[in-house]
Amino acid sequence: MELLAKALEYCTSNLDKFLLALAQHLLLVGVPLAIGLGLGLPLGFLSSRSPWASTVLINTFNGLRVIPSLAILFVAIPYFGLSFTSAAIALTLLVMPPILISTDVAFRSIAPAIQEAAKGMGMTSVQILRQVEIPLALPVIIAGIKTATVEAIASATLAAFIGAGGLGSFIVLGFALYDKAILLVGAIPVAILVLVAEVSLNALQQSLQPPTTGA
Template sequence: MMLLDAWHYILAHPAQFSRALGVHIALSASALMLAALISIPAGIAVARRGGLSLAVVNAANVGRTLPSLAVLALVMPLLGTGFAPALFALTLLALPPIVTHTIVGMRGVDADVVDAAVGMGMTRSTLLRQVELPMALPVIFAGLRTAAVQVISGAVLAAFIGGGGLGDFITAGIAMMAIPQLLVGAIPVSVLALGTDFLFGALQRRMTPQGLRTA
């Protein structure tokens, strides 16, 4: 019955729902893209520097323990409210898993393969493009997969700082004790998170060499 009421609410407010869904997707996709553009090059740069890479991984692990709402609250005094501070906060949330997996993936490349490529006369840039990155890509993509799900879920909390998105329905539903309106936000977010996890998982499996795939 509540699901039916939620569906009727969407039918009665199609423009409002479409706008919130669009903001949620734009916010999540933008944060993931920015985090990837920062984290992947940074992870590659420090991966072969033992002490520095360990320090970065430890810092990233500390960052992963911060609650999403706490990160959003911390940026409010600096950036105010709205889409931009929500984007900044969600980008921060996405950084740790991507940079950690990038470092792990790069450090996991077989040293014998690297030595053989160097022996064939490959330059450092060619080695990175043709050997190291392709071999590390499945692990890097696992970090993107984790970050994507975290960002989609965390974007719900953007409603608390005026960032918009599907979280608006959830906060309004809680405030008014209107469960159908809460479900209008909660169900699409869950579907987005599950769908994204499935899509990234399928892409990750395609990038993994046949002999390393698991069921």
């Protein structure tokens, strides 16, 4: 409790720095997620429709998943410097695979019988996509977005190593000064953000699940 009290005291006495770091952290998460959604959703849909695209995209982005974010971060530094851009590129490459792969799986897992039934009812391809496929695919897609969001929030702390700010700056400072209280000023909010993202997106996923019919 004493350690938490010290962390709270440090946070309140440096509130302006904390709020700036929080805003930077949210930006470090929001920008890569926006790019990841903008690219990952259509590419995932394309992958589900084309075996060739699936082979190229899934293998490429599965390969990216084994590369540590810190390694991507330092590869980007020679080209973009110690900047927000380098951190955003590394985090975008981190969030893309779960979004793309979950989108691919979501559309592939729709039973052909459902699509055939929709065609039998006279629905056009666009109507089937909008009214049948997308609603059925959304829960799985949200699961991928949830994974990407949690990973981005946690990994955005690495941006502090190149001076891009964020809550990780308190973690780095805490390590440098051997001060656990300062470290907690960065670590606790990150944990809270992860928890909030996990719970809210899980609730959204559950709300989008198609209703089950009883026997």
